[in-house]
Amino acid sequence: VQLVESGGGVVQPGTSLRLSCAASGFTFSSYAMHWVRQAPGKGLEWVALISYDGTIKFYADSVKGRFTISRDNSKNTLSLQMNSLRPEDTAVFYCARGPQSGYDLPFDYWGQGTLVTVSS
Amino acid sequence: QSVLTQPPSASGTPGQRVTISCSGSNSNIGSNAVSWYQQVPGMAPKLLIYNYNHLRPSGVPDRFSGSRSGTSASLAISGLQSEDEADYYCAAWDDRLHSPIFGGGTTLTVL
Numbered sequence: 001v002q003l004v005e006s007g008g009g010v011v012q013p014g015t016s017l018r019l020s021c022a023a024s025g026f027t028f029s030s031y032a033m034h035w036v037r038q039a040p041g042k043g044l045e046w047v048a049l050i051s052y053d054g055t056i057k058f059y060a061d062s063v064k065g066r067f068t069i070s071r072d073n074s075k076n077t078l079s080l081q082m083n084s085l086r087p088e089d090t091a092v093f094y095c096a097r098g099p100q101s102g103y104d105l106p107f108d109y110w111g112q113g114t115l116v117t118v119s120s
Numbered sequence: 121q122s123v124l125t126q127p128p129s130a131s132g133t134p135g136q137r138v139t140i141s142c143s144g145s146n147s148n149i150g151s152n153a154v155s156w157y158q159q160v161p162g163m164a165p166k167l168l169i170y171n172y173n174h175l176r177p178s179g180v181p182d183r184f185s186g187s188r189s190g191t192s193a194s195l196a197i198s199g200l201q202s203e204d205e206a207d208y209y210c211a212a213w214d215d216r217l218h219s220p221i222f223g224g225g226t227t228l229t230v231l
Contacts, residue, residue, distance in 0.1 A: 043225040104213040105220050106155035106170035
């Protein structure tokens with residue numbers, strides 16, 4: 001199982017960024033997927049989840065209305081579109097695999113993370 | 121302020137047994153499975169313990185064990201080793217928030 005995030009970078013407040021997570025080594029279309037972030041020196045914060053087929057999506061209140069999670073099962077790719085970015089969104093973003101049945105926990109595999117820095 | 125409460129730090133000497141607590145409520149630990157994650161500084165988190173029967177993924181030593189009582193859970197590490205020095209997080213689904221939630225994390229120091 002391998003999860004590889006990409007798309008992070010330094011952006012100004014109010015702008016947008018799209019993160020991707022390339023999955024391999026398992027049947028991507030059978031698993032729920034999550035985004036979890038970690039601000040510098042802080043703990044883990046769950047961001048968003050998407051069911052195996054993309055029909056169910058949930059978001060943390062802190063990103064609701066600004067972030068959109070999506071997946072392309074034909075390309076084994078998970079995405080996170082982040083709009084109206086704020087300095088408090090600065091964090092390492094991890095994609096994590098959820099369970100094969102349902103969409104909750106545990107997160108049994110994690111990517112290495114991609115750093116998003118929101119600063120003027 | 122995290123919904124799940126963990127002590128910010130814990131410590132022990134090599135060979136010792138240490139426990140890390142995670143306190144929640146009826147809407148999370150009281151009604152859903154708890155999972156535990158280890159994060160070595162600079163690395164991605166790693167799943168240690170999951171599910172009601174406190175399963176360990178393959179490769180996780182049996183020195184790590186989990187338990188739950190009511191609305192609290194604990195991670196126990198026996199035979200403490202220097203490589204266990206890391207941050208530890210508990211997590212559970214919350215029925216009220218309808219989302220996963222994490223504890224604030226506990227930094228374990230091996231003296």
